Amino acid sequence: MSARSLWCALREGEWFDKVWAATFPAIFILYPLDFILKLHTPWFHAMMYTTGILGPAAFIVGRYRFLTREFLPVYTRLETLCERVGMRCTIRTTRMRWLVNCVMLCMAFAMLLGVAGPIFWNRNLWVDGVRALASVCLSAGAVLIQVRLYSTVKEADRLIQCLEEGRGFGELRSVPHAARFILLLIPRRHREHLIGDLEEEFSSVVLPEYGLRKARLWYWSQVLTSIWPLFWAEVRRIAGIIVLWKSVR
């Protein structure tokens, strides 16, 4: 998935996409290589710091343009549609905050690599180690952000399509199917009421308040924490019956 998004950025992206897609794999390789092989040659360091500054800068420009041109219009449209069907779309704000944090983190790494690197050019093992680690984190984090952005926009597109075709209301409110399957493990006398309670809370309180992603996480947490006490009570009940039967026999 990460390699695919890198390839997409290289092939179809604008100039800054091409720059960061080309420099991040280089950063990923060059800095650890410098740390491991101790290649302290001027041309190697020039290459390292060029990629270390160019890559994050291009990435930040690219993400800013992506956010303003593609991400925000899609989510504004989704928000409008959600309001029309009586739901509050809080996905946008939470994800935006997450993205801004990630971009800030990238900037911090870029500063560390580009500015602090040449200052501590003293063959210090710790500085080299931190730099190598930071470069690996930066490259991996940037690719993760890219993947996340693409998948987020894709998901938003899917939801918009569902809502426009008039079938989105049900789909948006659906609970995770795998979790519902797990609930079949609950004893039958509790199953219907417990699932009903969870669905009522999911659709009427959690989903409008926190959005689909958090609501699904909430559903999963409730399912996983609810299974154990019921399962354990059933085990004890069966064990009690066996002990009683053995003593009567």
Added chain:
Amino acid sequence: MPRFSSKIGVDTPSDLFYIVSMQSRTNRPDPLGEFETLVLMAVVRLGSEAYGMRIHHELESTARRRCSLGALYTTLDRLEVKGYVASQVGEPTPERGGRAKKYFQIKAHGERALKESYAATRRMAEGIEPLLGGGL
């Protein structure tokens, strides 16, 4: 002259039934656990609206006690087996995916157990505040 065997205890069927019948004749409710007391109080507070999710909300908002729905249903089941609460299945509703609610109501036996538990707690709590440094 009774014949005593080396096996003394509740390991024969007659002993088991004897002990069970002795317990029921005393007619004294079993002492409630802390969580059972809270659940019973929530059922009393909610009255005719006491069903799983409402009781869960009540426990979280009033008692500030976090628990899973599974733990709550296990406790309610235990209380029902003890004869402290009675349950009644309501009408299915669309927001619950066509599933019915299970309403709970406290029974006289449960009320008595709750009163005893509450009274015991109050008796034990008398004069304890200064010992704990106040702020209760």
